[in-house]
Each structure stands twice: as C-alpha cells, then as structure tokens.
Amino acid sequence: MEWLDDYELELEPMDQTHHEFVEIFNRLASADAASRLERLDEFIAHTEAHFGQENRWMEAIDFPGCHRAEHDRVLAVLREVRSRLAAGDGFFLGRLIEELPTWFGHHASGMDAALAFTLKSVGFDFETETVAGSKGACAASSGAGACACGPTMSEVQAAEG
Ligand SMILES: [Fe+2]
Ligand SMILES: [Fe+2]
Numbered sequence: 001m002e003w004l005d006d007y008e009l010e011l012e013p014m015d016q017t018h019h020e021f022v023e024i025f026n027r028l029a030s031a032d033a034a035s036r037l038e039r040l041d042e043f044i045a046h047t048e049a050h051f052g053q054e055n056r057w058m059e060a061i062d063f064p065g066c067h068r069a070e071h072d073r074v075l076a077v078l079r080e081v082r083s084r085l086a087a088g089d090g091f092f093l094g095r096l097i098e099e100l101p102t103w104f105g106h107h108a109s110g111m112d113a114a115l116a117f118t119l120k121s122v123g124f125d126f127e128t129e130t131v132a133g134s135k136g137a138c139a140a141s142s143g144a145g146a147c148a149c150g151p152t153m154s155e156v157q158a159a160e161g
Contacts (some may be wrong), residue, residue, distance in 0.1 A: 001025050001101040009116040011152045013126050017050045029097045044078050067111045
C-alpha cells in the first residue's frame, strides 16, 4: 500500500497511527508463507489499538456511532481471515491484501477525515482525551456537517424533550 497525500489529515496522533498502519500492512503483504501468520497477528493487534484509539476519542466527544460499527466490521473480517489462515487456507488473506488499500483510502478520506475535523474544531486534548469544559462537544457543534451519521442519542432526546 502506498502512502498518499490524501491520507494526511493534519492531526498528528491520527496521522502517526495511520502511517504505522500502512507500514505494518506492507510488512504483512510482503511476508513469506512461514511468517505471514505472525505478521497478520501483528497487523490485527495494531488495528485493534488504532480503532480502539479512535473509538475512545469518539466516545469522549459523543460522536455518532456508525464509524465505530465500521471498525467492528473490519475487525470481524480480520479475525475470520486469521482463523482461515491458521487452518491452512491463505485464500482470504490474499483477498484482504488486495482489497484493504482501497478500503483504507475510503475510510481515511471519509470517516476518519470527519472525525479529525471534529476533534480539531472542538479543541480536543489528546493528553487527557477530553474537551476542556464540555461533554458532548460533537452534539454541540452540529450543523458543521462533521457529525455525518445522523443525530446522536442526546440530540434525539433533546428534540423529544
Ligand atoms: Fe483510522
Ligand atoms: Fe476510523
């Protein structure tokens, strides 16, 4: 997978994780038969941490849930590919290596870009993983189009109440 300028979201902690994601993916893609299970485990562990980090940030700013669901879907696929590979079937790993770069391009420029934009606009503090003085900053900043998965639960409740 080649790193493209489009992947740069100008949000240091996210960009750093994405650079590592591409690097570890490339190690997996170039692994020989003897080491590919180990490389796949390394890639899955990094992806769990990568998605877990974004999920925590989303939770901290009350960001709508479809991005998290997308992470869960991808991890389910990775675990399925891992169990097939461990059983001696490398076909799905080959498909994964072919298709993941396209998925990542869409995800980085879509969902991750929207999250990065929102984190920047609310002044998210990555040390403490909080927004100073406000919980639910994503709901508070709605209208910017950054929280693109529909209203959050708190917005729905506010509208109903
Ligand atoms: Fe990401
Ligand atoms: Fe993401």
